[in-house]
Amino acid sequence: MSDHNIQGQCLCGEVKFVTRDPHHIDACHCKMCQRWAGAVFIGADYRKSDDVKITDDTSLVWYASSDWAKRGFCRTCGSSLFYRLKDKDDFWAVCAGSLDLPDGLKLGQEIFIDEKPDLYDLAGDQPKLTGSEFLATLNLEVDS
Ligand SMILES: [Zn+2]
Ligand SMILES: [Zn+2]
Numbered sequence: 001m002s003d004h005n006i007q008g009q010c011l012c013g014e015v016k017f018v019t020r021d022p023h024h025i026d027a028c029h030c031k032m033c034q035r036w037a038g039a040v041f042i043g044a045d046y047r048k049s050d051d052v053k054i055t056d057d058t059s060l061v062w063y064a065s066s067d068w069a070k071r072g073f074c075r076t077c078g079s080s081l082f083y084r085l086k087d088k089d090d091f092w093a094v095c096a097g098s099l100d101l102p103d104g105l106k107l108g109q110e111i112f113i114d115e116k117p118d119l120y121d122l123a124g125d126q127p128k129l130t131g132s133e134f135l136a137t138l139n140l141e142v143d144s
Helices: 031-037 131-143
Strands: 006-009 016-019 024-028 041-046 052-056 060-064 069-074 080-085 088-095 109-111
Touching: 031 041, 041 080
Parallel strands: 024 109
Antiparallel strands: 006 016, 016 052, 024 041, 041 088, 060 069, 069 080, 080 088
16 A cells, blocks of 8 residues: 555646645745746655655656756646755655645745845744855755
């Protein structure tokens, strides 16, 4: 029996995937994510390459958004779906809104708080890291 019990899909349904309970959920306020996700990017993060299984990639397209990362989206409906690191196959950040996540989950952290527009604030007392603070923690994880 698979424990991939959380369903995900794009708006039109031409990209479908299954996953597990997320490792954690974070919100990225960086300007690139704002452009990509419409505003804040709330990502369900995973740490194993097989945590996310894409079951229908009919319309899945990858965009190389930087030298180190790529972003997956549906070419038919335009839904933003996946953020992945090019050299780290076990890292996934999946757009939370594409997943049928259970109720009761809370944000683990906010990142790139220094790029957040004044337009909104997220509720909760989760840690808020600047871009450089966040990148420092990522380097530690990559090295370990
Ligand atoms: Zn679609
Ligand atoms: Zn971002």
